[in-house]
Amino acid sequence: MFVRFVLSKVASTIVVLFLVSLAVFGMIRALPGDPVTLALGQGFSYNEESAERARDRLGLDEPIVVQYVKWLGRVAEGDLGHSLRGQGEVLPAVLDRLPITAQLGAAGLLVSVLIAVPAGTIAAAKRGTNLDRFVSLFAMGGVAMPSFWLAILLILLFGVRFDLFPLYGFVSVWDDPVEFVKHVTLPAIALGVTLAGPLIRQVRSSVLDVLHEDYIRTAHAKGLSGRVVLVRHALRNALLPVLTLLGLQTAHVLGGAVVIEQVFSIPGVGRLAVQGILDQDFMVVQGVVLVSAVVVVLTNMFVDILYGYVDPRIRA
Amino acid sequence: MIEGARELTLRSPKDARGVTKRRAFPTLRRFLSARLALPSAIVILVAVAMAIAGPLFAPHDPLVLSTETPSSTPSLDHPLGTDKLGRDVLSRIIYGARPTLMVGLGAVGVAVAMGTVVGLLAGYSPKLVSYPLLRAVDVVYAFPALMLILGLIAVLGRGLLPLIIAISVINVPVIARLLRAQVLTIKERDYVTAVRALGASAPRVVLLHVLPNSFGPVLVQATVLVGYAILAEASLNYLGLGIPPPDPTWGGEVAAGFRYIRTDPLLSIVPGMAIVLLVLSFNLAGDALRDALDPKLKGR
Numbered sequence: 001m002f003v004r005f006v007l008s009k010v011a012s013t014i015v016v017l018f019l020v021s022l023a024v025f026g027m028i029r030a031l032p033g034d035p036v037t038l039a040l041g042q043g044f045s046y047n048e049e050s051a052e053r054a055r056d057r058l059g060l061d062e063p064i065v066v067q068y069v070k071w072l073g074r075v076a077e078g079d080l081g082h083s084l085r086g087q088g089e090v091l092p093a094v095l096d097r098l099p100i101t102a103q104l105g106a107a108g109l110l111v112s113v114l115i116a117v118p119a120g121t122i123a124a125a126k127r128g129t130n131l132d133r134f135v136s137l138f139a140m141g142g143v144a145m146p147s148f149w150l151a152i153l154l155i156l157l158f159g160v161r162f163d164l165f166p167l168y169g170f171v172s173v174w175d176d177p178v179e180f181v182k183h184v185t186l187p188a189i190a191l192g193v194t195l196a197g198p199l200i201r202q203v204r205s206s207v208l209d210v211l212h213e214d215y216i217r218t219a220h221a222k223g224l225s226g227r228v229v230l231v232r233h234a235l236r237n238a239l240l241p242v243l244t245l246l247g248l249q250t251a252h253v254l255g256g257a258v259v260i261e262q263v264f265s266i267p268g269v270g271r272l273a274v275q276g277i278l279d280q281d282f283m284v285v286q287g288v289v290l291v292s293a294v295v296v297v298l299t300n301m302f303v304d305i306l307y308g309y310v311d312p313r314i315r316a
Numbered sequence: 317m318i319e320g321a322r323e324l325t326l327r328s329p330k331d332a333r334g335v336t337k338r339r340a341f342p343t344l345r346r347f348l349s350a351r352l353a354l355p356s357a358i359v360i361l362v363a364v365a366m367a368i369a370g371p372l373f374a375p376h377d378p379l380v381l382s383t384e385t386p387s388s389t390p391s392l393d394h395p396l397g398t399d400k401l402g403r404d405v406l407s408r409i410i411y412g413a414r415p416t417l418m419v420g421l422g423a424v425g426v427a428v429a430m431g432t433v434v435g436l437l438a439g440y441s442p443k444l445v446s447y448p449l450l451r452a453v454d455v456v457y458a459f460p461a462l463m464l465i466l467g468l469i470a471v472l473g474r475g476l477l478p479l480i481i482a483i484s485v486i487n488v489p490v491i492a493r494l495l496r497a498q499v500l501t502i503k504e505r506d507y508v509t510a511v512r513a514l515g516a517s518a519p520r521v522v523l524l525h526v527l528p529n530s531f532g533p534v535l536v537q538a539t540v541l542v543g544y545a546i547l548a549e550a551s552l553n554y555l556g557l558g559i560p561p562p563d564p565t566w567g568g569e570v571a572a573g574f575r576y577i578r579t580d581p582l583l584s585i586v587p588g589m590a591i592v593l594l595v596l597s598f599n600l601a602g603d604a605l606r607d608a609l610d611p612k613l614k615g616r
Contacts, residue, residue, distance in 0.1 A: 144543065156585075
């Protein structure tokens with residue numbers, strides 16, 4: 001039963017990946033200008049011989065379907081092409097920076113959970129009060145705030161006024177955990193607050209759902225204090241749907257990182273993509289877009305499978 | 317239920333003879349009675365006025381460099397001061413409303429148009445057509461929104477139109493899914509069965525019966541999406557990938573001001589506030605619209 005569920009998830013993931021590859025290939029072909037010049041890189045030694053070789057390698061004389069299949073074959077082998085601005089191969093460049101974005105993203109998610117779980121639970125427990133209204137206004141404000149602007153406010157307050165955190169740069173957690181925390185705190189808060197909005201709503205509504213269950217009444221009847229019931233019984237069961245949402249946040253994390261990395265000069269994949277556009281280095285941009293989509297699709301698949309494992313009702 | 321009943325009696329005031337008065341514009345009244353609906357409507361209207369008639373309000377030309385010393389201190393001549401090039405900050409913010417709203421409304425307009433077509437087709441055609449259509453649209457969800465926008469900008473280039481197109485693409489599936497769900501419920505309703513029994517063709521049913529009845533939810537969703545589209549537009553302009561300088565945009569102003577964060581923090585705080593206010597207003601207006609169009613949903 002579970003195996004079948006996993007297989008169906010894997011199958012639909014493959015379909016999505018296929019469509020993703022079509023979309024990215026379409027983007028490359030929609031690019032203005034001669035694909036050969038693009039493949040060789042502008043300003044590089046362009047001569048008839050190398051152009052011919054590139055034309056041959058890309059299969060430009062062949063039907064579009066053949067071109068796509070060839071391209072897909074290269075991508076499957078990890079060949080996403082070369083940077084047009086002499087930065088070497090695209091895939092290694094992207095994979096080098098992915099761990100940095102992943103660390104930033106994980107820290108941002110952590111912040112959003114640290115905000116959303118208590119805030120959402122309190123809002124649910126105090127439903128209809130001013131506290132509830134304040135939490136929902138906060139959630140709305142977090143969603144409406146551009147992350148770069150919040151980042152600037154944080155820099156102003158904690159970086160310039162109080163000089164508590166460095167204003168830019170990044171240190172990997174594996175190199176120096178203390179410096180990592182110092183460098184990642186402000187970017188993670190800026191990212192986390194904007195991610196927290198939908199999460200707060202989800203926590204609030206799923207705690208509200210659980211609060212009506214019989215076992216909560218039983219727990220109250222046993223004479224347990226309201227707080228114990230809320231934390232041990234309600235919150236625990238309410239967190240399952242929250243986990244799914246957390247998995248779905250991967251896309252938002254990667255998108256949000258584009259902006260946050262730029263503000264704090266963090267050399268992650270988002271900054272790579274932005275620099276790629278500014279340099280008109282399209283191969284780098286498509287590489288980042290493709291890799292980030294694959295990361296999102298695979299994460300969603302794992303979250304789905306995990307959810308099915310934890311909650312057998314989902315498998316049906 | 318009791319809450320709802322109480323609300324009903326509050327909402328239909330009776331005169332001295334006990335006869336219920338019918339008030340004009342019930343939807344508008346319900347809209348304005350929602351929390352913070354009036355202030356949001358005012359913010360949106362002010363932004364629209366600035367976008368349409370900016371030159372009438374703006375005290376200065378936003379591109380003209382002042383000969384005076386640049387100063388972020390407010391003065392009578394420059395209520396919000398000037399930027400480092402001596403350009404009037406207030407005027408730049410007023411002029412920045414135009415690209416903001418053009419992209420926000422334009423992108424959502426395009427998304428609604430395309431999403432409607434896809435949603436209706438997907439909801440009303442056989443699975444052979446609807447399944448691939450839905451999958452194709454859903455691929456958008458596989459990409460982080462901003463990454464997909466970056467990819468499209470890389471292809472389309474920079475400027476107002478590429479921004480509108482790129483941001484509309486990420487919103488098409490939202491509208492398409494919503495409309496499809498609407499079609500699936502509405503086409504089972506009795507009145508639709510009735511017109512079909514009378515011999516109405518599929519296009520007639522969809523265009524005359526399903527579409528008008530889906531208008532409310534689409535309008536609500538679109539209002540909220542405008543807010544998100546404005547956020548995306550601001551982010552791209554902040555990154556320098558939107559509308560090229562020297563034309564003022566709110567996101568671009570924040571980025572330009574960021575360089576002087578130590579000396580003149582207001583240069584990036586003020587335009588950022590304009591973005592927050594407008595996006596928040598669209599979100600609140602969307603909520604209020606939802607309550608006004610479908611009072612049953614109130615408070616959900």
